[in-house]
Amino acid sequence: MTSLDFDISHLLAGSLVLVSFMLLYQDRLYALLNLYALHALTLALAVAWQARIQHAPHLYVTAAIALGFKAIVIPGALRRIVARLGIHREIETAVGIGLTMLAGMALVALSMVVMLRVTSGAAGAVAREDLALALAVVLLGLLMMVTRRNAVSQVVGFMSLENGLVLAATGAKGMPLVVEISVAFSVLIALIVVGIFLFRIRERFDTVDIAALDQFRGERR
Amino acid sequence: MTLATPALVLLIPLSAAVLLAFLSNHRVGALVNAVASFLTLLAAVSLLIAPHPAADHYLMIDDLNVVFIALNCLVGFTSSVFSASYIAHELETGRLTPAYLRFYHAMYQILMFAMILALSANNIGLMWVAIEVATLTTVMMVGLYRTHEALEAAWKYFILGSVGIGLALFGTILVYVAAEPVIGEGIDAMDWTVLIGRAAAFDPALLNVAFVFLLLGYGTKVGLAPLHAWLPDAHAEGPTPISAVLSGLLLNVALYAVLRFKMLMAANAGTVAPGPLMVTLGLVSLVFAAVMLYRRRDIKRMFAYSSIEHMGIITFAFGMGSPLANFAGLLHMTMHSLTKSGIFFAVGHIAQVKGTQRMSEIGGLTETHPWLGWSLVLGVVAIAGLPPLGIFMSEFLVVSSTFARAPLLAVILVAGLLLALGALLLRLNGLAFGEPRGGMAPVKASHVPMLAHLALVFAAGLYLPPPLVAWFQHVASLLG
Numbered sequence: 069m070t071s072l073d074f075d076i077s078h079l080l081a082g083s084l085v086l087v088s089f090m091l092l093y094q095d096r097l098y099a100l101l102n103l104y105a106l107h108a109l110t111l112a113l114a115v116a117w118q119a120r121i122q123h124a125p126h127l128y129v130t131a132a133i134a135l136g137f138k139a140i141v142i143p144g145a146l147r148r149i150v151a152r153l154g155i156h157r158e159i160e161t162a163v164g165i166g167l168t169m170l171a172g173m174a175l176v177a178l179s180m181v182v183m184l185r186v187t188s189g190a191a192g193a194v195a196r197e198d199l200a201l202a203l204a205v206v207l208l209g210l211l212m213m214v215t216r217r218n219a220v221s222q223v224v225g226f227m228s229l230e231n232g233l234v235l236a237a238t239g240a241k242g243m244p245l246v247v248e249i250s251v252a253f254s255v256l257i258a259l260i261v262v263g264i265f266l267f268r269i270r271e272r273f274d275t276v277d278i279a280a281l282d283q284f285r286g287e288r289r
Numbered sequence: 290m291t292l293a294t295p296a297l298v299l300l301i302p303l304s305a306a307v308l309l310a311f312l313s314n315h316r317v318g319a320l321v322n323a324v325a326s327f328l329t330l331l332a333a334v335s336l337l338i339a340p341h342p343a344a345d346h347y348l349m350i351d352d353l354n355v356v357f358i359a360l361n362c363l364v365g366f367t368s369s370v371f372s373a374s375y376i377a378h379e380l381e382t383g384r385l386t387p388a389y390l391r392f393y394h395a396m397y398q399i400l401m402f403a404m405i406l407a408l409s410a411n412n413i414g415l416m417w418v419a420i421e422v423a424t425l426t427t428v429m430m431v432g433l434y435r436t437h438e439a440l441e442a443a444w445k446y447f448i449l450g451s452v453g454i455g456l457a458l459f460g461t462i463l464v465y466v467a468a469e470p471v472i473g474e475g476i477d478a479m480d481w482t483v484l485i486g487r488a489a490a491f492d493p494a495l496l497n498v499a500f501v502f503l504l505l506g507y508g509t510k511v512g513l514a515p516l517h518a519w520l521p522d523a524h525a526e527g528p529t530p531i532s533a534v535l536s537g538l539l540l541n542v543a544l545y546a547v548l549r550f551k552m553l554m555a556a557n558a559g560t561v562a563p564g565p566l567m568v569t570l571g572l573v574s575l576v577f578a579a580v581m582l583y584r585r586r587d588i589k590r591m592f593a594y595s596s597i598e599h600m601g602i603i604t605f606a607f608g609m610g611s612p613l614a615n616f617a618g619l620l621h622m623t624m625h626s627l628t629k630s631g632i633f634f635a636v637g638h639i640a641q642v643k644g645t646q647r648m649s650e651i652g653g654l655t656e657t658h659p660w661l662g663w664s665l666v667l668g669v670v671a672i673a674g675l676p677p678l679g680i681f682m683s684e685f686l687v688v689s690s691t692f693a694r695a696p697l698l699a700v701i702l703v704a705g706l707l708l709a710l711g712a713l714l715l716r717l718n719g720l721a722f723g724e725p726r727g728g729m730a731p732v733k734a735s736h737v738p739m740l741a742h743l744a745l746v747f748a749a750g751l752y753l754p755p756p757l758v759a760w761f762q763h764v765a766s767l768l769g
Contacts (some may be wrong), residue, residue, distance in 0.1 A: 178423045186494040187466070196465060206459060220442070226451055233458050234452050242447065242474025245414035249458065256451060259425060 073121045077194055080114035081201040084235060085176065088208040088228055092172055093165045097150050097220060101143045104224050108138035117237045121194070127238055134234065137254050138227065150220060163215045171262045172208055179203035198239025206231030219259045223260055230257065295330045295348040295409040298358065301325055306398035315380065315390040319373035322394045324371040326362070329401065333362035344482045349411035354765050357408045357545050360623055362538045364630050366403050367738035371634045372397070372530035374735040378527070378641050379566060382432060393528070394434060398611055400426040400534065404542050411481045413461050416546060420457070420510065424450045431527035442522035451517040453509025457546070458686065460502030462551070467495040485556055493559030500563055503550045503568070505652065510543035512606060514574040515595050522594035525646065529637030532589055536596040537630035541622055544600065548607060549769065555610075555769040568607030568698065574601030575705040582712035587646045588748060591716060595672055598709050599625045605702065606687045607768065610692065615765035617686035624679040624746055625672075631742030632668040637713055638734040643727035648716060653725030658732055664739050666721050669744050673713040679749035724752060 070162050087107045094100040119127030163171075185199035209229025213222050237246045256278035305325030312318045330419055337359050341350045350358075376393070379385040384438065385393070400423055407419035428450065432443030466479040471490045477483050488496075505516065512520040524532045547567075553562045577596035585591035603625065606618030640646045654662030673679040684706060692697040 103399065177687055182498060186498050187492075189394045199463070199466065203444075203459070206455070211454065213448070222448060226455075227450070233462070238457060240462050241469060242478075243417075243462065243465050244476045244479060245624055247416065248418060254383075256421065256425065259428075260447065260451070261721055 074194060077114065077117050077121065077198050079109060080117055081198050081235060081239075084110045084114060084231065085201050085204050086206070088205050088212075088232075088254065089169070089172055091224065091228055092168050092208065092212055092215075095165075097218070100224055101147050102219055104227060105139045105232055106142040107228055108134050108143075109209070111235060113140060113237045114235060118194075118198075122241060124242070126247050129247045130238060133247075133254055138231070138257070142227070142257060146220060147224075149165050168211065168215050172211055174202060175207040176204040176212060179207055190243060195239050196239055199236055200234035202232045205229070205235060208232075226260070228259055243276065253277070291626045294342050294348050294721050295336070295405075295491040296355050296360070298329055298336065298405050299348075301329045301332060302398040302402040302405065304400065307394045309398060310395040311662070312394070313391060313395075314706065315376070315385065315387045318390060318394045319376060321367075322397055323369040323466050323645045324365070325398060326366040326401065329405075330366045332482050333359045333405075333476075341442035344411050344480075346476050346480055347415055348409050349482060350409060352760075353548075353767055354408045354545065355757070356619070356623075356760070356764060357541060359399075360541070360626055361408060361538050364609075364626055365404075365534065367741060368409070368533050368537070368630060368634075369397065371637065371733060371738040372528075373527070374733070375530055375641070378733065382641075385528075389433060396426050396430050398722060399536075400430070400539075404538055404748050407542050408545060412479050413464060413481060413549075415443040415482070415554070416549075417454070417458055417461050420507070420542065420546060421454050422734075423542065424454060424510065427523070427527075427531065427535060427539060430531045431523045433531075433703055434526065434530055434685060436526070438522075439526040446519040446523040449516070450511060453506045453516065455506070456502050456504025456509070457655055460499045460506055460550075461505075463499035468497060469490040472729055484553060487554050489558065491557055493557055496554060496560050498698065500554050500560070501566075502549055504547060504563070504566060504700070507543045507546045507550075508570060508604075511540055511547065511604065512574075512597050513570045513600065514597060515580075517574065520597060521593040524596070525587050525589040527631055529589070529640065531713065532593070533630040533633035533637075536593070536633060537626040540596065540600050544603065545621070547604075547644060551607070552767075552769060554714075564608045566611045567604050569608075571601045571603070571605030571608055571700055572698065574598065576601075576701065576708070579705045579708035579712065582709055583715075586648055586714070587684065588640065588648050588651065588720070589633075589646055590764065591713075592632055592636060592672075595652065595709065595713065596625075596629055598705070599629070602684065602687060602702075604705075605644035606690075609687075609691060609694065610769070611689040612691055612762070612765050615681050615768045616761050617690060619761050619765060621680065621683035621687060624683050624749060627742045628671045628678075628680060628746050630737050631746070632665070632672060634666045634739040635668055636743070637667070638732055639665065641734075642730055642732045645727065648720060650730060651720055651727045653723055654721045657725045657729050660736050661734070662721050664736070664743060666740075667743050667747070669713050669717045669721075670719075671743065671750075674712045675710070677747075680744040682750055682753075732744055 087110055091103050112131045115127055116131040119125060127229060138200055180200050183203050187196045187199060206229050209225050209232060212225030216222050234250055237243055309321055336350055336355055376390060403419050403423035407416050410416035426446045428443050431446055432439050436619055468484055468491055471487055472478040472483060509516040524535060551563045554560045573738055575598050578594045581594050601623050602766055603618050606614045643651045669679050674680045674684045686698055688703060691702055
């Protein structure tokens with residue numbers, strides 16, 4: 069592996085962390101969704117680069133899933149839901165943005181300290197960097213989930229967390245089942261999106277299945 | 290002999306799920322569901338008695354997981370029988386429609402499939418995928434009633450479960466990264482049978498971090514405090530057969546995953562001991578749930594907290610890790626599965642006849658519905674850990690093995706157990722005795738699954754067959 073290969077994979081994984089930080093301070097839903105698409109695009113590039121330097125053609129499938137499904141289909145579907153439900157207001161955060169950013173930096177430092185120290189003997193240089201940066205993305209995703217109250221932005225937090233996991237899986241050299249895992253996660257995300265839709269619709273129009281509910285409500289409580 | 294392969298135990302629920310997805314008649318559906326579960330149970334029993342087939346890259350059967358599989362299929366079968374009478378009532382009152390039932394039955398079999406796959410997987414990646422599928426199916430079943438509360442419970446379960454599953458995946462990847470330099474790239478480095486044989490050469494620091502992620506990730510699915518927040522809602526708002534399966538089986542499956550990785554840690558001399566982590570989480574869950582039991586108003590929610598308590602005890606026992614404590618943990622897990630699902634069978638019918646889950650509106654059950662009432666009494670006495678029932682024995686073993694090694698921990702353990710006992714008996718008094726409250730309509734219920742479970746627990750409290758004891762002792766020594 070040349071040092072250029074290493075630098076590019078480092079650059080792409082680092083960009084993913086950077087985009088995770090940008091997700092943290094967005095206060096508009098549409099901007100958040102656009103940035104998520106950028107997050108997924110960065111992931112697709114990082115995975116495709118790993119496929120190239122590891123000579124692992126199956127990783128191109130993972131990259132294609134990230135590009136097609138996560139960068140295009142899911143943000144599109146979420147944007148539609150947001151538009152239809154008219155919830156494109158500001159996002160209420162549970163914790164202030166300054167504090168969130170500080171916590172985010174602490175988490176990145178933590179993941180660097182833990183992963184770089186732990187993997188010093190075991191893994192190759194690329195895998196080490198990737199694991200450390202992937203853990204940072206995962207922790208930033210978790211942070212986003214706890215600091216947001218809005219269901220859509222929680223889901224975006226979860227999806228960015230999941231992108232970090234895919235990055236970790238592709239960084240581990242020759243790991244089998246990466247494609248399967250990425251498919252399994254895509255199904256999960258699709259269901260979450262359907263879930264929000266049902267959940268939100270239910271909240272807004274008070275029911276998903278009007279006939280079934282109105283009849284039995286009185287009996288239930 | 291050819292029949293005793295893990296493939297058969299997996300194929301029956303999978304093909305039944307496909308069949309059920311196309312069966313629109315709900316009575317036939319319920320029957321097919323029960324028959325398929327029974328066939329799965331038979332296949333599981335054949336696994337139990339036949340010699341273990343050789344492990345391949347994806348599936349394996351060994352002395353540890355065969356116990357879990359057999360228990361899983363047994364409770365899966367009795368729950369399917371209970372489910373048939375439960376849903377008939379739900380249809381009558383109109384809380385569910387036949388279209389939902391088709392979905393429900395197909396999902397039930399997919400859930401069984403996913404749980405058995407997770408238990409028999411030889412590949413840590415496959416195990417992760419199977420637990421994810423099981424989570425997704427239960428999420429959909431928890432939201433089945435489409436009420437506001439049910440959707441909210443499903444949503445909470447979804448988000449928390451997904452985060453747990455995500456952390457577990459990160460841990461799984463780290464285990465692969467630790468194994469790859471020793472075993473080489475590819476599928477071998479994810480095979481359980483290969484991993485455990487060569488774990489001694491793995492990098493200990495990496496394994497330590499991996500185990501923390503795995504414990505937190507799968508621990509969320511076990512329902513350990515403070516990661517338990519999804520559990521009471523999911524139990525209370527879903528259909529009761531699913532509460533029984535969640536409490537009795539799915540929590541065990543997640544615990545099984547934790548145990549597998551604990552064995553991996555034990556096989557490597559350089560790692561930190563996983564025991565103290567599990568002991569701490571277990572004790573926190575036990576004491577927390579015991580206190581929370583006092584404040585419950587909803588009957589299903591109360592037994593959900595009791596599940597957290599018992600999963601805490603089991604995790605504690607496995608964390609202590611002496612052969613006796615492991616034995617007690619296995620026994621307690623079996624007894625808890627049987628008792629708790631039995632209780633949920635009773636509670637399901639009780640909530641149906643009374644038309645409510647609020648405990649303040651339920652009373653005098655032993656007078657109005659003697660069968661249900663006395664079953665509930667027996668079940669609660671069992672779950673509270675009073676002699677002579679099975680749980681008393683396993684709790685006694687946990688406590689006595691702890692006293693021998695760490696008396697201080699044993700004091701906390703006993704305090705938690707007594708607190709929980711007090712709360713359960715207090716509530717039981719109001720539910721089962723005194724002035725009858727709530728609906729008096731006679732119950733059309735099948736008492737057989739409930740009574741079968743309680744009879745097993747009662748019998749186990751009086752007499753454990755020596756072959757079973759020998760088997761559990763053998764498995765306990767494997768757990769290390």
